[in-house]
Amino acid sequence: MDTFGLNIIASDKIFYEGRCKKLILPSPDGEKGVLPHHENMVIAVTVGTAKVQLAGEDEWKDLAVGSGFAEIVNNRVTLLVDTAERPEDIDVRRAQEQQERAEEQMRQKQSTQEYYHTQASLARAMTRLRVAQNKKWNL
Amino acid sequence: MPNIREIQSRINSVKDTMKITNAMYMISSSKMTQAKKKLQDTEPYFYALQGEISRILRHLPELEHKYFDRREKVPKDQRKIASIVVTADKGLAGAYNHNIEKLEEEILEKPGIHKLFVVGELGRHYFAKRGQEIDTHFKYTVQKPTMHRAREISGVLMEQFEQGELDEIYIVYTRMESSVQSEAEVMRLLPLERSSFNEMKMPLNVYRESIELYPSAEAVLDSIVPNYVTGMIYGCLVQAYASEHNARMMAMKSATDSAKDLIHDLSIAYNRARQAMITQEITEVCAGARAQQK
Numbered sequence: 001m002d003t004f005g006l007n008i009i010a011s012d013k014i015f016y017e018g019r020c021k022k023l024i025l026p027s028p029d030g031e032k033g034v035l036p037h038h039e040n041m042v043i044a045v046t047v048g049t050a051k052v053q054l055a056g057e058d059e060w061k062d063l064a065v066g067s068g069f070a071e072i073v074n075n076r077v078t079l080l081v082d083t084a085e086r087p088e089d090i091d092v093r094r095a096q097e098q099q100e101r102a103e104e105q106m107r108q109k110q111s112t113q114e115y116y117h118t119q120a121s122l123a124r125a126m127t128r129l130r131v132a133q134n135k136k137w138n139l
Numbered sequence: 140m141p142n143i144r145e146i147q148s149r150i151n152s153v154k155d156t157m158k159i160t161n162a163m164y165m166i167s168s169s170k171m172t173q174a175k176k177k178l179q180d181t182e183p184y185f186y187a188l189q190g191e192i193s194r195i196l197r198h199l200p201e202l203e204h205k206y207f208d209r210r211e212k213v214p215k216d217q218r219k220i221a222s223i224v225v226t227a228d229k230g231l232a233g234a235y236n237h238n239i240e241k242l243e244e245e246i247l248e249k250p251g252i253h254k255l256f257v258v259g260e261l262g263r264h265y266f267a268k269r270g271q272e273i274d275t276h277f278k279y280t281v282q283k284p285t286m287h288r289a290r291e292i293s294g295v296l297m298e299q300f301e302q303g304e305l306d307e308i309y310i311v312y313t314r315m316e317s318s319v320q321s322e323a324e325v326m327r328l329l330p331l332e333r334s335s336f337n338e339m340k341m342p343l344n345v346y347r348e349s350i351e352l353y354p355s356a357e358a359v360l361d362s363i364v365p366n367y368v369t370g371m372i373y374g375c376l377v378q379a380y381a382s383e384h385n386a387r388m389m390a391m392k393s394a395t396d397s398a399k400d401l402i403h404d405l406s407i408a409y410n411r412a413r414q415a416m417i418t419q420e421i422t423e424v425c426a427g428a429r430a431q432q433k
Contacts, residue, residue, distance in 0.1 A: 011184045011286055011370060012177075028362070029354050042195060043353045044362035069363050071191055073350065080187055082286060082366060113298045117291070 002036035003055040005076040008063075010084040019055035023077060025070055026050060034070075034077060043070045045081060047123040049131055062087055064131040066124060083124070090132040099125035143416065146409040150402060157398035163231065164391035167384045174381035177284070178315065185374045188367055192331075195350070195359070204357065206364045209330050210306050218251040221296060221305045223328075223372070225312040225379040226262030227387075228281055235313065235386035236261050238323035243311050246325065247271070254305070256296070258376070284380050289373035297365055300329050312375040313382040321382035326375070328368055 006020035023034040026048025050063045068081030102122035110118070210218075224243050226236050239262065247253050255273045257263045259281045266273055277295065279288055299305045308329040315321045352359040 009184050009187050011181060011373065013180050014183050027354065028358055032353065039351060041351045041353050042191075042359050044359045046362070067362060068366055069191070069359060071194070071350075078187065078191070080184065080191060080366075082290075082369065113294055117294055 004034075004036045004038070006052070006054075006079070007077065008079045008081070008084055010066075011082045015084040020052055020077070021055055021057075022051075022053040022060075024051040025079070026065070034072060037075055038072050038077075040074070041072045043072070045069050045079070047120065048127055050079075050084075062131045064090065064124075064127045067120075085128065085131070087131050090128045092129065092132050095125050095128035095132065099129065143409065143412045146405055146412060150405045150409065153398050153401050153405065157395055157402070160391045160394040160398065164388055164395060167388040167391060171381065171384040171388055174377065174384055175318075177377050178381050181374055181377055185370055188370050192363065192367055195352070195363075204360050204364075205301070206329060206331050206360065213306055216250040216252075218306045219254060219304060220246070220249075220251045220307045220309070221254045221256060221299070222246055222325075223256045223258065223292065223296070223308070223310040223312075223375075224262050224266070225281060225310070225375060226257065226259035226265075227383045228260040230261060231390060232383055232387040233390035235383055236265075239311055239313060240265055242323045242325060246309065246311070251307075256292070258292070281376065281380055281383065284373065284376035286369075286373055289369050289376060293365065293369040293372050296328070297368060305329075310372065310375050312379040313386075314378050315382045315385065318385070321385055326371070328371060331364065 001021055003019040003021055005018075006023065007017050008015040021036070025032045025034065025043060025045050027043050028046050032043055045065060045068050047067050048065065050065045051060045052063065053060055064083070064085045064087075065079070065081045066083035068079070070077055070079045099122060102118045102125055105114070105118045106122065222243060224239060226239050230236060243255075243262075243266075253272065255266055255271055256277045257266060257273055258277075258279045263273065274295075277292075279292060296305065296308055300308060307327065310326050310328055312324060312326070313321050314324045
């Protein structure tokens, strides 16, 4: 099967560099799938779960990604996001605390800006929890 | 000839100071390695981010967007100009803080309504004393820059920019040029400047691939630009953090060195004084003995 080059760059490290078979990205209006030889495109990416099928593997892998964008040029995908995490790197307890904190703040009166902040924080926490859910040993 | 005890106490006090400067040197150098590592980790993200925006702009030169709006209708003296000033939390870092302050003063002299967002305690005191308008809710430290802090800072500024409370946003920070050199620098964050991204000139005969923006150019830019600003702020914070510790390291190293020189000179003076005293005592004893012989 054909593959394409995938380069995931998070703000604190180069998260992944290699070949990939299929990629599904969370975009503002739903999910967007990328297959090899995709048209050149820039896709906005929101906080959510990205799924990848790496070259030589058959199962899907989940990643928790923050907001950013993906650029597809000449069969190469560059995914630039502020955070990217593997399920095994996620601390479920911390994510849960983050969610509770965000929910608590949501109930209080706050400025619009604070509201957006908490909303984004809540979205990140929920994505983390969702991605980490399948790990049996984690909680 | 100064008294021996005076020299002795002087030597001790210099030694104590040297202990402090030496400790600060070590602290700064360990923090510096941390900061450098952080810098290395984030560099790919920034360069990619900058490259991407420049690429999108190259492909869509006719793009109109609120972040490119230069608001030329606003007259020069009515323009609301914000500057994020990144200073250290404390001094003892050579010219590090002064360079930043000097650069910011240059900006303040230009026409317009200035608003300061100061990161770092020292700068906050300095500009408060000069009676500048400082956003008092804007209290962030420069120690250990995190993405979270950058996100908060950019959130505050982006909101005010979108509401028209700010027309231009600059950031004044110190950039690490190499491990020994760093330079204070002003960078414009918003509105985005087309020319600053168009550094790469493409030869005419090269095929320019077209890129589609999904879901729309607007949506893509809406998602990229805030990220870009956050990323740039984070990058600047990391750069400033690294250069602060670099500056402090150098300042403390030279302080320790001059303390050593001072101790060297003082101990020579001390030995001379001690020798002189001993010689004098011997002369006195000899003179006394001779007087008794006669």
